[in-house]
Amino acid sequence: MFDAILIDEGMDLVVDSDEIKFEGKQPIFWLAWQTLRPVTPEKQEQRRLIWTYDMAQSLDALKVPTAKELFGQELGTSMLKGQYPGGIKKSEVMSRCYRTPGPILTMAHGIGMGLLRKEGMLTGLTTKKEWQDIGYEVTGDFRKIGQVLVISRPSENSCNPISSIWTESPLIKFETYKNREEELKVLANQVKANLEYDLLKPSHDILVIVLGNSQDAQILEQKVAKTLISHNVEIFIPSALESNILNPIFPNTNANNFWYEGAVTVSRIHRAKGNEANMVYIVGLDNIASNESDIKLRNQLFVALTRSRAWVNLSGVDGNHPFYEELRKVMESGNSFQFEYYPPKVDIGETIDIR
Known part of the structure; x- marks a missing residue:
């Protein structure tokens, strides 16, 4: 055909x-x-x-x-x-990233694969060539178990210029709160500041992504939306026909609708995929932290982080989660990770050189 x-x-x-x-x-x-x-x-x-x-x-x-x-x-x-x-x-690997700033991209790779987990790397690339293919430089030998490896991403492979021209504050912020209500109240105030003082546009400039399995994410999406509305922020749930509709129901929906003029989109990860914004808020990180060895949940976080064109703000509820410590270590590592190599806990199969 x-x-x-x-x-x-x-x-x-x-x-x-x-x-x-x-x-x-x-x-x-x-x-x-x-x-x-x-x-x-x-x-x-x-x-x-x-x-x-x-x-x-x-x-x-x-x-x-x-x-x-x-x-x-x-x-x-x-x-x-x-x-x-x-x-x-016949196959081509794209080593440069043009959308996501370098610090956010390296963080996404580091936390997505669990490179700095106390228990060892969770999943991901296991050869020098594979890391080089996606734009990293490698010191060390993956063939030697227990070998100290250093993986660094040169600036020329992260083409988004924001990290070199924005010096007022870090591109990445992460905070935890004593409860969900406090987390969402701070979120609402930050979004209002973006709109009133930073002059970001609600549609396309700001995106709020909720994490977690289907049920947890659906509940959190509603809580986020209601909190923003209560703080006089117009919201949009993807597929709705207009703003401030909390639960779009077929046939009064349009599956292609992700943005709505004048409203901030609040989305679960599956709908956020394929979209991007300058400021990305990622809420409900505790839903990942409480089951940090679940690759699908880590992939949610990777996808959420890589929706950003400039800034990302992560938040979750306090808890005795080693994942939070790991996340902070990844943030502190910047564009370079040093770790002892042991085979990943989860095998993702043969790598195909297509990105």
Whole structure:
């Protein structure tokens, strides 16, 4: 049917369940392949399918599928290896980030993979090449268990200039509060200050993201929205038809609506994904801290952090959570992490060189 297909956010189309796969292949990728015309009749296997990947932003699947799993044993064996005529690489790794400021991006990687956990690295990249591919410099040898490694991100691979021109305050702030009410009251006052004194626009400039599993996040989203409204801040829940609707219900919804002029968007992570703002507030960090070894929850935080184009403000309720100490260590580390290497606690499978 098609000459070419482009798939963005390819990690969101990956399924883990064997029952959903088609003859062992990833169904959406295989469907896309089948709907493509060959480049030439003589080379039936050569088709214009391009997809992008960032497994750190996956909120569902945990393992990176190999090309063989995507397209089958015969086709997948050579799918991503080598080059096409003219020196065109079959797979390309993008090492530079243009949206998220360097300090926020390195924090997202550090906390997302659990690099500085007391118990050791939770998940993530385990070779020097893989780290170099995504824009880091590595000192040390991953092949030696217990080796002290240093991973640093040079400024040229983080192209957002905000960290070099904004000197008034840190780009990243993190605070905990004695209860949820206090956390949200401070949030409301900070948002009001952004609007009244910093002259940020409510829509597109400010985004509030709530974290946690489905039920926790839904409850927190409502609490955040009600608190902001009580402080005379217009809010918008994605898919609503207008502002200050707390619980949009079909058919009075529009799934494409994420912003509303004059209102601050309050969103759970799955709807926030794919969007961005200058000021990002991340609330409910205790929902992550209380189950810090859950990779999907850490991925929520990674995605939330990387929505920011300039500043990020994290908050949660007080508690005896080692995760908070880890987070502060990651923040203090800046663009460089030093840790003893031990194999990750959670295997994410073979890395595909597509970002």
